[in-house]
Amino acid sequence: MRQELASHLRCPACRADRTLHLQVAERDAREVREGTLTCEACGASFPVQEGIVELLHEPPAHLLAEAAGLERFAAQMRADGWDREMIRRLPDVEHGYWYVQARSMHQLMSSIPFQPGQSILDVGSNTCWAANRFAQAGLDAIALDISTAELQGLRTAEYFIADGSVFFERLLGSMDAIPLASGSLDYVYCCEVLHHNDLASLRRTFEEIARVLRPGGRLLMVNETLKTLRDPDGVHVEGVEQYDGYEHAHWAWRYRWEATRAGLFTEVIEPHYRPFFGDPAFSVRGAQARLVGPIVRRLSRAAQELTPARKAYLSWLNHCWGTVSMNMIATKPVRGLGRARTLARLRGSRRRAERRG
Ligand SMILES: C[S@@+](CC[C@H](N)C(=O)[O-])C[C@H]1O[C@@H](n2cnc3c(N)ncnc32)[C@H](O)[C@@H]1O
Ligand SMILES: [Zn+2]
Structure with missing residues (x-):
């Protein structure tokens, strides 16, 4: 530190x-x-x-079991050939999971008006690949996790910072008791991590996120695991049980409600890795177009251009059909600025960032 x-x-x-x-x-x-x-x-x-910095205070047994499971998972990764060079390439490795992560990070970097010197907390940083990306972009990044395991926790950070080209802090601590002062952060980034909470700790986590953000600061919730009508479990237990993962998918409305309850203004975001929402190279106009007939293609193209149709489709995916995970931006209110003006500001700054990006 x-x-x-x-x-x-x-x-x-x-x-x-x-x-x-x-x-x-x-x-x-x-x-x-x-x-x-x-x-x-x-x-x-x-x-x-x-x-x-080791600030994990009186952790519950399930959290220690999960951290021990990550040590075992790291040993498995090593046996599967994962090493420093592969980790340093993340998220740009050939794998469906990492394709989604890479597209999502690209979407974030090209739509959020990050400024060098702003602070960001990477919650559940795991291999620390995202903290590394933020540090490369000039942000003051802090990685937070319950695990120090090399390949699955905070010691992996050495792979990125040892050569001195970037630096970010590493905090051992829990997201439901964030060991950072109130109002100290511009951004909190949560990628595939909030579902490592039961309902009670999910509530505490959103309260903690709202506390550590400065007014106008933003939670960037990326690829969160969902319960949907088609898949009401959301988490599939085989690998999770083997490594004592403490995973609980929540409904899309629940993530949004808990953020709102904690006092944040929320906006659900379209996932660009999904062809319908993505850039033209990946949309039905591109490679996928060959799979559908001309009428479906034309209807789909018309729907893509209509905001209400996009909203309805996103809502149907998030609540009913699944096959996507959930993205949301939640902003801490600025005194004297209501929800409508806060969200209008967010949209304006995202549009400007997209034009620049
Ligand atoms: C699925 S991984 C997250 C992946 C990572 N964000 C990424 O994009 O590669 C979940 C991570 O959350 C961490 N985690 C679980 N419970 C946590 C808690 N209460 N506080 C902070 N991190 C936690 C785990 O140790 C693990 O590294
Ligand atoms: Zn004290």
Whole structure:
């Protein structure tokens, strides 16, 4: 960790903001590698090890089991040939899952008006590939996870930061008790992670996200696992059970309601990896067009151009049909600016970013 981070932290024991004092035991040119953070309010202390700030306080048993499962999963990945070079290439590897991740990151980077120096928390950062992308874009990125496992947790960050070309912070902690001070972030990025919550911790997590965002700050919820009418379980247990994953899909309305309940203004976003919503190269006008007849193609093209049809189709996918995961932007209100003006601002800035991108 870097010294400056200490003043943005929250003590996970007494939940006081900016009370952690850093004692440095060892540092290198990049950061503090070993040290201790002590809370001036309650006296609790927390280690900094290999640059990782360890602020996971009294975790529940299921969370420790999940972290242990990720160690086992990392061993499996190693056996399957995953190594530093492959991780450094993420998300640009040939695989359906990573295709979706790459398209989604491209969509985000070309539609959100990120400014160098803005702060972003990558929740459930796992291999830290997204924190790396944000850091490359000049953002002050922080990776948060419950696991330090190399290949499946925060120690994987070394693959990206060891050569000094980028830097991002690594926090061991839980999304339902984020160890960061209130109002300290411009963005919170959650990609395929909110479903690692039961209903009670999902509620706490949205409250925590709303707390750590500054007014006008945004939650970027990407590819969240859904329950739908066609698939009311949403999570398929085989691999999940083997590695003690704590996974619970939620309904689309639930993610939106919990964000709203936490005081955020929400907007559900179209996933561009889905041909209907995507850019022309991937749409029914492109490669997929050969699979459908000319009448279907024409109808589909007309629907693509109609906002109500797009909204209805997105809603049908998110609630009934599935085959997509859910994307949503949730903005913390700015005093004196209502929902309509906040969302109009968001749309305007997204349009400008898209034109630039
Ligand atoms: C499916 S992976 C996320 C993938 C990652 N965001 C990506 O896009 O590659 C879920 C991650 O969430 C982490 N996680 C699970 N519960 C968590 C919690 N309570 N707080 C923070 N991270 C958590 C897991 O350790 C795991 O790394
Ligand atoms: Zn404290």
